[in-house]
Amino acid sequence: MSQFALELSQKLVGHQRYWDTYSALQNAGTTSTFTLPLVASELPIERQSVALLLYCASVFAQTHDDYFKGMAQTIAINSLLLNNSENRIEERDKSIRILTELGNFPGVNYIEKTYGKSDLPLLGMLQREVSEGLNSVEVDGNKISLTDYQREVWAELPTSHSLAISAPTSAGKSFLVIEYLCRLAIKSERFCAVYIAPTRALLSEVFQKIKLRLSDFDGIRISAIPSLDFENNPRQIYILTQERLQVLLSISDLKFDLLVVDEAQNLSDGSRGMILQECLEQVSERSQVTRVIMLAPGAEGFVEAARIIGLPDLKIASTAVSPVLQNRILVNKVSGKDELRLDLLTQKNKVLLGILQTTRGFDVPATRLAAVSLELGAAGGSLVYATGPAHAELIASQLSQAREVIKDERLEELASFIEKHIHPEYKLAAMVRRGVAFHYGKMPTLLRESLEEAFKSGALQFLACTTTLFQGINLPARNVFIGTPTRGRGTLLDPALLWNFAGRAGRMRQDIVGNVFLVGYDDWQDKSMNEFVRFKIKPAFKTTIVESYSKVIEGLKNDLPKPNRSNEHLSAVRASAGLLISRATKGNVEAFISRSIPDLSKESINELTQAAQAAAIEVALPSSLLASNWMINPYGLRKLYEKILSRLKNEEYANTIPVNPHERNASTNYGAIFNTILLEINGQKDNFGGYIATLAVSWMRGFPYPVILSGAIKNAKKRLDEANEKKRIKKLEDPKSRVRQSKPVDASNVIRDVFENIEDVVRFQFVQFGKAYIDLLTLALVEVGRGDLIPTIFDFSLALELGVATTSGKSFVELGLSRIAASALESIYPNSNLSVSEARRWLSQLDLKTVQLSSVIVDEMTRLKLIAA
Template sequence: MLNELADRVWRNPKFQSELSVLVANRVRRSAIGTPPLSEATDEGMVVRLLQSATILAQSAKRVHREGAYRIATAAFTLHGGEFGGLHDLLYVVLSRLGNFPAMKLSHGVVEPPGTLPFPVMLEAVHRLDGNTVCIRDGLPGIALTDFQREVWDALDHGVSLGASAPTSAGKSYLLQAFIRRIWAAPRRPRVAYVVPTRALINQVSAELAESFHGDGFDDVTIITVPLSAGQEIPIDAPFVMTQERLQLILTVHPEIAFDFVIVDEAQSVGDGSRGVILTAVLEEMLRRNPRMQLFFACPNVSNPDVFGRLFALKNYRHHHSRDVTVAQNLIHLDRSDSNPLRVDVSLNRMGRKLPLGRLRLMEEVTTIRQATVRLSHMLGQGGQSLVYASGPSECQNLAAGLARLERAKAELEGAPEASEQRVQLSTFVKEGVHPQFALGDAVLAGVGFHYGAMPPPVRRAVEDAFRDGDLKFLVSTSTLLHGLNLPARSLFLNRPRRSSTTPLGAVDFWNLAGRAGRLGKEFEGDVYLIDYDQWENRPLEGEREAKIRPTLDEHIRDRELVAYISDPERKPDIKGNDPFENTFTKLFSDHRAGRLGVALDRLGVPPGAEVRTRLAEALAGAEALVTLDEGVIRANPTVSVYRQQRLYEHLVKIIDREGPERLMPIHPFNRGAYYRLADIFKICHDQIFQWRSKDRRHLRAAVFSLPWMRGDPLSRIIDANFKFEVKRTPLYTMDQAILVTLKTIETEVRFTYVRLAGCYATLLRRALLDRGYLQVAEHIVPIPLFLEMGACSDTMISFIGLGLSRISSRELTRVARRFDLGPSEAKAWIRGRDLSELGISPIIRREVNRVLGNG
């Protein structure tokens, strides 16, 4: 009945006409700064629309509910103080939508106003009570959206759950609140929070730490880095890690099991080789605890049910929400071909452009970059804005352009010097990265930039400054697509690309658009599409939701996989990449353990399918060629078992011929460390990547890796790169040196060479044990750990292990003047000192306080 009534309202031409006028006027005023049209002053029209909204809000159709939300919020934004009863009508609409966070934004409280009619009051109280949950005794309840409440109830009943919802649905807030809830229980479960990037490790762990400290749990240690076999793991310590780090934990600590696991950005099971690792890690965790509860969080996917099948979860539900909790306005900014100073502005409404007006540029712009900078600056003055860039170099160039305009504007207005907060951030950036890093100057003008290869504490400091309002503009790359929570009023896009060769697709576009406006912060966000008709791709015309296709699913059905397994001499490409490598190693382990049939069942391969027989035969052939035990292979899931065998046999030959000394890693602080490290990398290149014997990339890798492991400041590593390269290429710039160094450390040193060194260390130990060098095997210097941490002193590693960044840990190690502190001693050292009296940067002190609750 209600759906039919809502359909009648929605199809009414006059309703649609008045709705267009209301929304257009809302966008005109707050998004482009032009006055509303006179029609919006008609109180009767506003009342009619709001009455319609109270009906649409009760419909089951997403388009009706979104329309109700837009009517209520636009009317409130434009006329909140003009028309009597508007607050009450807004409350009725939002309560029927179950959007209580938006209600708190509009009314300051979630309780219904006393001026509501009694029957409506009862309805509102009932809805509020149904959406309110208690985290722990003594704390006030929190009011959730309908989507959040449904997820909360499912988790509270112990079921595993897959949930898909728009970016701004508040999934992260909900999950952290639920962890706080279970943390208050008499028996704390062992929790793992799996995230796709290192940037998210820092964000999620810091937010959890703040929540725990706010609840009075100051003794909680959040584990974010791999722990060695000799390190004891606290029983109730939560883990926040990528799948690669979690895999290392599972390998080194075979006894550890988890009770509750959150997989953020869970669509990553389809992310190539990393998706295979994620799948293998979750399978191993379920083997250790079959009753483990899982939550898979995804933005905009059509099949969240896939996880139940992929992991054979018996008690599994999936929830799919498309409700709008924060609306996004899509605003076209089209430069005129006939007049280079004119910009036509229109609102995308139901696929059509609704004209809003025209803007006039102060000067002609001729390039894409100039258009992005000028229009972002012109229209981003009303609040904080995100500007999307397709890569680090573009990111830096756009930020530099915006900073120049902001400085010119400040000079014209006679604005004061940069604030103390901006000066502190600039100093921290220059000390933490390099004095000539462009970010250090940009933030003084209120402009930041953000990309994946930047050091985590610098990214976090920029994010904090943006959240605190110290930065007006933030230019960012696709790091925004990986769950990074950076709320902004506006988002600007101009021919966006996912990578240098791939335009941004529809699903990524809608994920990105959800960053404009965040739940509980704004009613709406504005997404500005600059010269959309010139984009290579048309994301508005594509599907909003993606279908998850697990990489293992794809590979199993690829006939090339059997050919790959059957060819022991298959080489990776010139960069060392090999798409089937992880899949082969996982299936080999499953075959050896007698689990291949179960694995194929989960992937939906029919019992009598030919691929089962062909895979089993190919894996049996591989088994005949590989002598390594299962523990070794499981420790190196990212390296082909053939290449592991090849490296093992090479190491055994050297040990038999020369003894083990030439193969043993040397501590980074000791003499000969560089040459030994280069030799190890060369062996890995030859035996794993199978590069030409004359290849010299191992020398470059060692040049970057050794000072990184020693804990040297980034500025020293960057300067060394610049001095070397400028001799070969006189036009080489410091900007290039900074970008190259940051990218090399993040993608090569901390990924490729952690992987290679880890495989080398595992196989060296196996070879030493097999050849009778038992004591020597127990004293292999942990190069993989040093490469991952960027540190090799006990003290600095202990600080990092507490959840602090490398930059902060390096500074604290310098002040402590000790290199032998263990984790508990390091924490005690911090607890026993007033860091403000030690000359420590305010930004580092903020990080310490956030992570450890130290004041």
């Protein structure tokens, strides 16, 4: 039947009349989602034409072709959208039957709640119930309906040794994998799994989902910290970034039953992609029974990546069909008028939806994105893409200027939390009170999650956000606004990233349609939204060797490029050379190159092998040390080791061995250590290490954000006053000189800079440096015969990562609490050595009437079931 349906479908779409009618239906369905009237370009579609299209859709639905199934769903949903404004029961029932045939039961259930149940005959009702029953699973006592694609994936999960799941953002991939992982943990006596998330934002989201799902089951440790505890918990689930997994692998010989890689397209992501590849290879080498699941939002190239990491039997479950309809709408200003032209981008062309006439002006390009968002984003939540944190703050400011303060207790609580736990001068609080916010990855975790929750609940209507949301965070919306295909200072985005962000439009189980507004699309330098673009998984190590072979050879000869945060290519070259040196110390560099780049010439393989082996001899550091520190310049590590060794031989312990950050001399201690690291590894001779050490010590001590930020703002104002005083004196000395006083300090700009330093430098760069430093220091202490001092070394790498330095603080974080909450709780209970079980017990008995905690912190503890609701 499917072959006949496919052939008939091909004939149906071969007629121009089909496309004309199809476009007219899309036009009518899309405009029905707007709250503002358009001056339409077309007459409303006739019911007879809708009936013909529904017949076509019923044929398309019987094929196994994603292209035709996608069109069938588009026809059915647009017909339902028309039914929302007109009483068309027959068309509604036909649409529901088509969605049932397609297996989109989440969509069907939403439709029946919104538009009314379909009036099916008895046989149809039985067929529907049987089909939906087959597509349902019970999760934590609740029956959940799946799409056909989800059902196929669900069937593959227990039978596949390695599985790649590729589907659009809204297809419900991670839900299935998390549920499967949790079920394995529940039924196993011993179990060890790791879920790799590329960003802290996604890590936190996955952690909370798993924590909540397993909250009623004892004896399962769920940890986002790379530490061991099998003695007390024979069942463990780690949720880690690839960097944290690398640390865990370096301190243990763990073998995993299950490994999940979310956002697997990040294998292509420069040095971080290489870390991910190396971790996957290590896990596969340790155990042949480890099952691997990779997730990506529409990707190709899984087979080659799987071969490189040792997964030759990889199965792929892929679909291009989203369970919700996502309209791509071009928005362009009409020249000389306060009007917007709206066109729908379809498979064949663009269709004029109409002209929007308003009293709002759109003349200024700098505010046009905000103006369009305000005009068209009134219905449902709206995500507005910003090219970076500063741009997100600017757009949010523009949006909030045109809105009044909203009387909403949820918004007031969130704004008060921001003023108390971030800073009273942070502009975000005032914006929140108007239903607007900005969102980026370097924000404190609890703040970012609170904004996400407020947006999901409908309290926040507009959220200006950066590429953080491109990395799998579950934050869907009715509307998505995109005004540029670039990021940062104009660098073109990977088109697949834009499509991934556009996939936030529409919410499975909560809606059937989402609108993606492409503002000023006619002027975009890259028309990347014309056709769907998949991620292309190309392992970063192979790409770097192929594209920068000579530079990697130079790097292996002690000519590694200096680190450059704005140049990812140089970082990838540096990491490739370090990885080859590490592999050479293991004795398997030639096999590694041959497996990773099978089409590389034998001459090139030999040259790389010999250069790596020569470098390994010159670096002369243990294989075990380089295995987890190769992303740092190995030649720099050698210099740092010699410097540490020299100081230890001279018994200079004071500023060589890191101390607990709560010690009085901690800032001096870490300033000296950080400057030494930067000098020996990067050749950096300034006092940047001392500057960062002050921030890092405050961070590790668990100082609240208001304390850290107030100090930074105070220092910024002091520097400004000093600069203005110099200008004033110069003006007095030379009245004709053109000297202007600097603008007042903007607290929000200072706060953003501090967030960036905390996330990029303290919690990333110096976390890596810190791990390497401690490994080198341990090695050096053994060499000089002072192994007795090793227990006195404070693990500042982990403290920098978590932002707490006490046992109690680490226990609170292990329980899933944010640093803000952990810091607040540390200041309440007079015991800095609480174990995880002791911390959980204390929280379960906590009387909230006796302490002052923000409602946002209380909500976080309640969500994690650490306190009673």
